[in-house]
Amino acid sequence: MIQDPLFYAAAIPAVLIVGISKSGMGGGSLGILSIPILSLVASPAVGAAIMLPLLIAMDIMGLITFRGKGDMRNLRILIPAALIGISVGALTFRFTSDAMLRGLIGVLSIAFVVQRAVGLGSAAVPTQPSIAKGSVWGALSGFTSFIANAGGPPFVIYLAPQQLDKLMFVGTSVIFFSVINAVKVVPFIALGLFDARNLTTSLALLPLAPVGYWLGLKMLMKVNQARFYQITVAALFVAGCKLLWDAAGA
Known part of the structure; x- marks a missing residue:
């Protein structure tokens, strides 16, 4: 287990x-902010390996809390696409530029946020599930989740315009990312991203979940x-700015 107090000063928040x-x-x-915080005291790979078991624990809480709330029309589009994205990410992990992707x-x-803010097109009119759009954004979410722990923004860009009931939106997110995080375990193991120190550190942080x-x-x-939805779009803007900052500083 990691013993450095500075690590926990960053890991707890x-x-x-x-x-x-x-x-x-x-x-x-907003979860996208966690890895940069951990990167202050550990490598991004170590931070991702420590966070994944905690994410899975939170996914279990979400599946219990929001059971029956997922939008199956969207999930039938998003999940297969995300699995393809994860597979591509696992195969190209060693060669993909994290900075360019971020x-x-x-x-x-x-x-996306600017478009919503200025009302371009039909931003205020709820959209419908789309196989074409859902496949693109779902695959991108799976890919970026594996490579850069940045799967949230593509998911929000696709789903937010549909203006689902807030509990349905969250329930759909819970199921989608539960699948993504569970599938990521196998390639994480294959790539050697788990070890005893990281797993015991995850266990020490688990009560905070x-x-x-x-x-x-x-x-x-x-x-x-x-x-x-105002908070969701604002959080997406913050995440986008953080991703650009990370890319510029790489």
């Missing part, structure tokens, strides 16, 4: 932020539908 994000606040995009997702995220999740759930239940 990172886990709490992930918990708040995983419970639905910000549409899941920069691309950052630009797309900010462009329900705390962060509970905090986020309390926030989610207090906001109305309109405010939920």
Whole structure:
């Protein structure tokens, strides 16, 4: 287990932020901030390996809390596409530029927010599930989740315009990322990203997972539908800016 107190000074807020994000606040995009925080005290690969078991624990909480809330029309499109994206990510992990990928997702995220803000096209009109769009964004979400832990923004870009009920949105997110995180375990093991030190560190941080999740759930239940989507889009903008910052500094 990692013993450095500085590591836990960064890891504790990172886990709490992930918990708040995983419970639905910000549409899941705020969780993207956890790996950069951990990267202050550990390599991105170590941070990802430590966080994955915690993410799976939070996924289990979400599946219990939001059971029956997922939108199956979207999930039937998104999940197969994401599995393809994860497979491509596992095969190209050693050769893909993390900085370029983060920069691309950052630009797309900010462009989406700007489009919504200025009302271009039919931004205010709810869209419908789309096999073409869902396949593209689902695959990109799976790919970026594996390579750069940035699967949230592509998912939000696809699903937010549909303006689903907030609990349906979160339930769909919970099922989608539960599948992604479970599937990532096998390639993480194959790539040697798990070891005894990382797993015992995850175990030490595990009690924080329900705390962060509970905090986020309390926030989610207090906001109305309109405010939920305002927060989701704002969180996507923050995530996009952070991704661009990371890409520029790489």
